[in-house]
Amino acid sequence: MRLSETELISLLAKHDREILRYIMVFLPVRVDAEEVLQRTAVTLWQKLNEFDTTRAFLPWALHRAYYEVLNFRKEKARSKLVFSEDVIHLLASEHSEQEAYLGEMKEALQICLQKVQPADRQLLQYRYAYPQSIADLASQTGKTAKSLYRRLDRLRDLLAKCVHERLASADLG
């Protein structure tokens, strides 16, 4: 049975963040990752007929996203800031092996974020939503941009440690 366009939109809305996160493994620059996400969405629509509705949508979407990453990489071949094709392939394999662990990170992160002070959580939100504004924030608050980035790095490292510990203790049962 063919997937309808309405169903595609619904599935994209449900999974677009996961697809974007997958793409960001290969394309750390957010703008590039979002570009590839858009291309992936178009490709998925164009290949609606090929989707087997008896199977899960997300693996199919990630598979298409992977090839869009490779296509994007070819366009940017002259840039020295894109991973080589073999490294992209290796990262994709690693991502596949870590799928279960990565899938649990979101819930663990939400729990860990609840333990962060409100001001620090807002700083994280600001950093990831509007990264170009950290310099402006530094100017406005009289802090050095360096100190704000340092604080963000420490926050991030502490969150990573918290997530890891939660997932490690979960592994022990």
Add this chain to the structure above:
Amino acid sequence: MGDRYDQDWFHRLSSGELSEEQFAELNQRLRASKELRKQYVHHMQLDALLATENLHPSESPESIVDLTELVDAGVKRRSNPFPYLAGLATLVVAASLIALFVDFSPKSVPSFSPVGLVGQSGIARLMDIAPGTALDETLSLDDELTPGVLHIGKGELTLVFHGGATVQLSGPAELHLLSDGEATLVHGSAQVNVPSNGSRFALNSPFSSHVEEQSIYSLTVNANESFVTLYDGALVVSQIGEQGNSYCSMVLQPMERIRASTDSLELLEPTDIELIDRIASPPMVELNVTEKYVELVKEDRPMLYWRFDGAEPDQIRNEMGDGFVGEIWPAESRDSFSFEGGRATLYESETPRTIRLRDPIPNFLNDAFSIEAWIRPGATDVQSILSFVPESADENEPGVEHFFLFEYAEESMIMHPRNSFRFLYRNPAARTNGMNLFTRGGQRPNEWHHLVATKTGDTVQLYFDGKLIAASGVKHHTSPENLLMYIGQLRYETGLRQFIGDIDEVAVYTRPLPAYRVREHYQAIQFRNDDVPSRDEVFTFLH
């Protein structure tokens, strides 16, 4: 979770701070290491979760796919309120963050008033200034400050005292700089990091003094009281009486907080300690000697280039040819050295030990030359790092005749900035006189630094971390003697002034390196951060 070095690279990748060369190296490392790929994937997943998930989990996220392209492809459009919400969210977040951080008190321009005593030298350096922190004509970034009074209104400054302590001052504040190991915060806030292997540092308030050799703490001083919170190490806090003496003292432990006033010294109840912006302990960085660095050095054709890579027992290879080989002397002191990691590490020894040229060389110090090394002292005592002495010098005579010397000391019998490197040139070789050039002070142990001493005509120059920092004229003299070179102590017989630490990439040239070339050498080196997460991190968990 991955080691600190790799995490730092991932941070920089996410921030777009990696150069093309660094990105290529990361690409290569990812290709070669499955473990690194695993760490990378975990790191990027966390980063991506922070970037894509709403941090307030009660709200369901909107789609981030721009459906315009699907409309163009013939798919129905649905409204996406996210851009509107994003704009509103920006204002709310920015306003709340500004309210948390901004001080709305009247502005005053930071200024510095030196005390102005004869014979004073610098005791601290202005290392960092927050954007928006206005300075008047008495202050500039990288200034050396003598004892005096520092005012700051809105904004932040970071000072490094020559004794090694780092003080981040948040305005409005007034700080009295007394010496390279003491200051008084009259009012305002300061974050202090006194590193291990640094000198003792005392930051006082009008009500209390705070002294220790290794600690990280914050101090806030108001009109009638002061608060100190300790994050790492230990701190002796004393209530100060009218005469400036200690009435009573407490030893503060990490996560403890004390309130001091004219009539009390009070340990406060434990409270949630926020992750505030504190100065972290300086990371232990390792040299990453790139291929480019080695190429640059070899292009400049040194006559001697010791890299300490894969050193054979008792022999140091010269990368430029068969001559000018080094040896460990005496051979039985081999255990006082290590050559792991492609550098020479020298340990303290009760008996003399040195790395020296196996054979004397003709005196090249009469004319133009350059001597270059990467050095990391591991202690603060006076240490002779690298020296050239005449072959004919009498080993049994007290004192040492030098032509050339690199040394490091916290303090010594001669006047120089605390924790500085010394370059001595004497021609003819003697036990006195000559010309000394010093770095500016505040170079703590366990930090790598690049030193290059050159002679051009009748001028000697000292370059420090790629920059020319001192120069002086010298008299020309031609000494016919051959030279011996020693690394690690003042000659080998005495065992005095042992250099304890690391040295790498020693190069000797028979021509002066131009300034741009010294800078290129320095910039070709990369540093690796092998630091583990420091104990000064305070997590905001509520236990």
